[in-house]
Amino acid sequence: MTPRSPTSPAALAVPRPAARPPAVLTIALSLLAGACQGSSTSTSPPPEKTSGPSAAAPASAAPAAPAAAYKVGMVLVGPYNDKGWNQAHHDGIRSVLAKMPDVGFEYVDKVNPSDRPNVKGSQVADDLISRGARFVVYNSDDYKDDALETARKHPEVTVIHISGDYAWKEGKNHKPQPNLGNLMGRIETAQHIAGCAAALGTETGKIGVVGPLVNDETRRLVTAAYLGARYCWEKYQKKKPEDLTFKVTWIGFWFNIPGVTLDPTKVSDDFIGGGFDVLMTGLDTPEAALQAKKASGAGKKVKYVHYDHRAGCDLAPEICLGVAYYNWAPLYRDAIEKARAGKYASEFVWRGPDFRDLNGESSVVGFGPGAALGEAQAPLGAFVIELANGLDLFKGPLKFQDGTEFLKDGEAATPQQIWYLPQLVRGITGPSK
Known part of the structure; x- marks a missing residue:
């Protein structure tokens, strides 16, 4: 479409x-x-990963990447390599950032009550932001309130929630927040x-x-x-x-x-x-x-x-x-390019197939x-x-x-x-x- x-x-x-x-x-x-075809959407090396705050089963941390002019952070609800939802997000954003060598990236996976008891998504986002992230993605509907909290607490950061509807003006749960957007594939x-x-x-x-x-x-x-x-x-x-x-x-x-x-x-x-x-x-x-x-x-x-x-x-x-x-690559590419240019505005995107x-x-x-x-x-x-x-x-x-x-x-x-x-x-x- x-x-x-x-x-x-x-x-x-x-x-x-x-x-x-x-x-x-x-x-x-x-x-x-x-x-x-048995291939992911990215052939770039594994991105930087941080353990973030955790009470149990922390993800292993890689050495810090060189400082970048712009940095993207991602909070994943499950393992980044689950051959499903989380891997699709991970691969999609990797394919975009592989063409943006001046953009840094960190992600924290397995942010859920089983793997990380008593750890909120917003805590993980705070940590990513403290490490330089200016664009934060939450990839689960369960994070809707975490995403809103992060956007309100950090108005200088672009916050993307997958999926959610707080940015949908015609939706049931619209909560106006200029730096918060929702993305979803139809x-x-x-x-x-x-x-x-x-x-x-x-x-x-x-x-x-x-x-x-x-x-x-x-x-x-x-x-x-x-x-x-x-x-x-x-x-x-x-x-x-x-x-x-x-x-x-x-x-x-x-x-x-x-x-x-x-x-x-x-x-x-x-x-x-x-x-x-x-x-x-x-x-x-x-x-x-x-x-x-x-x-x-x-x-x-x-x-x-x-x-x-x-x-x-x-x-x-x-x-x-x-x-x-x-x-996810087209949606992430559009949002990151707008945010880097200082032109991101809250939007609800539910895009169907081409x-x-x-x-x-x-x-x-x-x-x-x-x-x-x-x-x-x-x-x-x-x-x-x-x-x-x-x-x-x-x-x-x-x-x-x-x-x-x-x-x-x-x-x-x-x-x-x-x-x-x-x-x-x-x-x-x-x-x-």
């Missing part, structure tokens, strides 16, 4: 570009080329494609989702995947929607915390043992892929769809249907098809073209799980209705809270 004003509701709508043969050709070619579109891939790949009609915690974000992403699965199940598989089982089990956090969350390894195994032959995931970590690989090695017909990191199919290429992923080159460097979200798609890659490509030409799956009639109306027949959801989705939609098995 061609970027428009990031705070305009129109900029947040599902992209509806007109059908253009050259664009359609590019879409098909980019999809066929794939994105599961992964819902890629989740439509992921759901379609799952529906095209299942032989049993049973798709299991290993979900993290339950909030507005995770509800809308699971719903987006289901809507894509249901559409492709009916249109391309020519089967009845009631014959599709789409179930989510929430573990309670973005990754496993022993004794606190459900064990995602067991959840994955339970799905497989229950006859679910396609696993999807919303976690930061790769348990669904790893357990699918193990089960496949034992002779079971099981496949998976990865999430977050574009190299996710590398975990088990032969059984991977694809990966819905974020490319269908002219879905898996290229300009698209903030993408979908890399996996080898396990086989002949199903053709109908998946046709579905992507439908999306590019205006197919809107967040359109009525749709009901919530409890039977109440979400969208009337023909009614398209607003950006706010999608962002603040209060329930899963009817057709999904699993709790909404």
